[in-house]
Amino acid sequence: xxxxxxxxxxxxxxxxxxxxxxxxxxxxxxxxxxxxxxxxxxxxxxxxxxxxxxxxxxxxxxxxxxxxxxxxxxxxxxxxxxxxxxxxxxxxxxxxxxxxxxxxxxxxxxxxxxxxxxxxxxxxxxxxxxxxxxxxxxxxxxxxxxxxxxxxxxxxxxxxxxxxxxxxxxxxxxxxxxxxxxxxxxxxxxxxxxxxxxxxxxxxxxxxxxxxxxxxxxxxxxxxxxxxxxxxxxxxxxxxxxxxxxxxxxxxx
Amino acid sequence: xxxxxxxxxxxxxxxxxxxxxxxxxxxxxxxxxxxxxxxxxxxxxxxxxxxxxxxxxxxxxxxxxxxxxxxxxxxxxxxxxxxxxxxxxxxxxxxxxxxxxxxxxxxxxxxxxxxxxxxxxxxxxxxxxxxxxxxxxxxxxxxxxxxxxxxxxxxxxxxxxxxxxxxxxxxxxxxxxxxxxxxxxxxxxxxxxxxxxxxxxxxxxxxxxxxxxxxxxxxxxxxxxxxxxxxxxxxxxxxxxxxxxxxxxxxxx
Numbered sequence: 001x002x003x004x005x006x007x008x009x010x011x012x013x014x015x016x017x018x019x020x021x022x023x024x025x026x027x028x029x030x031x032x033x034x035x036x037x038x039x040x041x042x043x044x045x046x047x048x049x050x051x052x053x054x055x056x057x058x059x060x061x062x063x064x065x066x067x068x069x070x071x072x073x074x075x076x077x078x079x080x081x082x083x084x085x086x087x088x089x090x091x092x093x094x095x096x097x098x099x100x101x102x103x104x105x106x107x108x109x110x111x112x113x114x115x116x117x118x119x120x121x122x123x124x125x126x127x128x129x130x131x132x133x134x135x136x137x138x139x140x141x142x143x144x145x146x147x148x149x150x151x152x153x154x155x156x157x158x159x160x161x162x163x164x165x166x167x168x169x170x171x172x173x174x175x176x177x178x179x180x181x182x183x184x185x186x187x188x189x190x191x192x193x194x195x196x197x198x199x200x201x202x203x204x205x206x207x208x209x210x211x212x213x214x215x216x217x218x219x220x221x222x223x224x225x226x227x228x229x230x231x232x233x234x235x236x237x238x239x240x241x242x243x244x245x246x247x248x249x250x251x252x253x
Numbered sequence: 254x255x256x257x258x259x260x261x262x263x264x265x266x267x268x269x270x271x272x273x274x275x276x277x278x279x280x281x282x283x284x285x286x287x288x289x290x291x292x293x294x295x296x297x298x299x300x301x302x303x304x305x306x307x308x309x310x311x312x313x314x315x316x317x318x319x320x321x322x323x324x325x326x327x328x329x330x331x332x333x334x335x336x337x338x339x340x341x342x343x344x345x346x347x348x349x350x351x352x353x354x355x356x357x358x359x360x361x362x363x364x365x366x367x368x369x370x371x372x373x374x375x376x377x378x379x380x381x382x383x384x385x386x387x388x389x390x391x392x393x394x395x396x397x398x399x400x401x402x403x404x405x406x407x408x409x410x411x412x413x414x415x416x417x418x419x420x421x422x423x424x425x426x427x428x429x430x431x432x433x434x435x436x437x438x439x440x441x442x443x444x445x446x447x448x449x450x451x452x453x454x455x456x457x458x459x460x461x462x463x464x465x466x467x468x469x470x471x472x473x474x475x476x477x478x479x480x481x482x483x484x485x486x487x488x489x490x491x492x493x494x495x496x497x498x499x500x501x502x503x504x505x506x
Contacts, residue, residue: 061342068348075341088328089314095321103356140420167393 002027003057005047007034009237011110014196015066016054017237019073019189022230023080035121035240040136051138066196067098070189083189094183097190101197105168108161109198112205114145115153122150165198165206169215172199176217180224187228195225255280256310258300260287262490264363267449268319269307270490272326272442275483276333288374288493293389304391319449320351323442336442347436350443354450358421361414362451365458367398368406375403418451418459422468425452429470433477440481448478 004020004027006013020027032038032053040051048055048064056063056072063072074084085091125133130150137143172194175182182190199222203211212219225231257273257280259266273280285291285306293304301308301317309316309325316325327337338344378386383403390396425447428435435443453475456464465472478484 063342063345065349065352068345068352071348072341072345075344088325089316091328092316092321092325095324096318099318099321099355102352140416163393 001059003030004028005030005032005044005053005055005057007032007053008239008241009234011106011196012052012066013054014234015192016056016069017234018192018196018231019070019083021233022083022192022228023073023077025073025077025080029237031238033240037133037136040138045138049138051142067102067193070192083187083192085183085186085188090184090186090188094188094190097182098193100168100171101190101193104164105194106197108164109205111153111157111161114149115158118146118149119152122146162206162209165202166209169202169209169211169218173215173218176221181221191225200226254312256283257281258283258285258297258306258308258310260285260306261492261494262487264359264449265305265319266307267487268445269309269322270487271445271449271484272323272336274486275336275445275481276326276330278326278330278333282490284491286493290386290389293391298391302391304395320355320446323445336440336445338436338439338441343437343439343441347441347443350435351446353421353424354443354446357417358447359450361417362458364406364410364414367402368411371399371402372405375399415459415462418455419462422455422462422464422471426468426471429474444478453479
C-alpha cells in the first residue's frame, strides 16, 4: 500500500504527486496542512524527523526527499510507465539536472516565493506565538528561513536568487534547443523536477527576466508538460492556499 | 575506453577514483594539476564548462559531477562489483545519504579546508595576477569562493560550517549504530561519498569535536573503509600537494 503525505500540488509535493500520476500508481493521499503547521506536529515529525513534506509510506517503509522518492518509484515499480531514460547516459543526464534543480534552482525560486507569501504569513503571527512556532521546527535551516521571512530577506540575497534563476533559464533554454526534454529524448524525472521546482511559472514569477522572449524553447516545453494528462491530474488536486497569497505559482506578485 | 580527469585522491576526485578501484574497472588516469589551475584552462573547460574535476570520458561521452559518475558506472557496468544496494529501499537510503553529503556536508568541510589551505595559496598570488586568475573561472560560485578565500572566510560562516559538520557526525553515528554501512547492509556509493567528502579525516580536521570520543561507530566504520584494498589503491595514487599544505586530509591545521 502506497501512502503519500503531501501539501498543495506545488514544489516538492507536486514533484512526488506528478510521479504517481504519470506512472498511474494508485495511492492514498494524506493532505498535510502547512497553513496549520501540521508538518511540525509530533505525529508528523515521528514520520519524518525533518518535518518536511512529501513523505512516502510504502507498506510501512518511510521514504523522504522528493528526488529520492522519484527514483524509488522507478526502482520499485519497473512495470509502470518509466520516468527514467532506459540508457545509462540518459540516466546520468537526468541526474545532472536533478542535482542542478535541487542545488542551484529550487531554493532560489523558493526564496522569492517565501519573500512574497510566507513573509506575509510570518508577520501576521504575534511575536510570542511566532517564537513558539519556531521552537517546534526540527530543522535548523528551516527555522532560520522562517525567522528571515519575518524580518525580511535582504536585497542582496533576493538579487543573487534572481541571478541563479536567470542562469537556470539560460541553461534550460540551451538544453531544450538541442533535445525535446531535459535528459534527452524522453520525458523524465528531470522535467518533473524543473517544472515543480518553479519552472512552471517563471514567466509569471519573474516578468523582468522576459522568459517568453528569451526562452522560446522553454515556453514550448512548458506547454508540452502542462498539457500532459498526468500533470493536469496533479495540478487539479485540492489547493487550500488563500487565493490572495498564491504567489509561488505566479498568480500574484 | 574509460578516461578519468582527476586531481589528488581527495574530495570529489577521490569519490570517482574509489568507484573505479572498487569496481576493478581499468581506466586511463589523466591528472589535472589544480595547483597550476589547469581546470580553468580552455582545453579543460571545453570538456567541462564548469571547470571542475572529476570528469569522465567514456568513449567520447562526457559525464561530470562525482555523484552522477558513481551511479553512471553502476548503470553502465552491471557486471562489475556493485556499489549500489540491490533492493529499492537500500538504493533510496543510499541516495538520501548522497544528497545529504552533497548538500549538507561536503561544502562545509570544504570551507574549512579552503580556510586552512586555499587561503594561503590565494594570498600568495599578487593582486593583478589574482584578478586574471579569477576572470578565467567559469563558475560564479567558484569565483566568489576564491575571492573569499583571499579576503578570509567570516567567523560566522566558519562556525556555521562546524555546526553542519557536527550535525553530520551525529547523524552518521546514529546510522552506524544501527547498520554496518550508511545505506544498510552493504558498502555503497553513500559510504564512498561520506568518506571522500571529508569523513576520512574529521577526527584530525576538527579535534575540538572529539569525534573519537562521541562517535565510536563512525571510527570503526572509518577503519573498515580505510583498509579496503580499493580504498588503499585510490589513496596511494600520486599526491602533488605541497606537504605543508595538506590540510584537507587533516595532516595539518
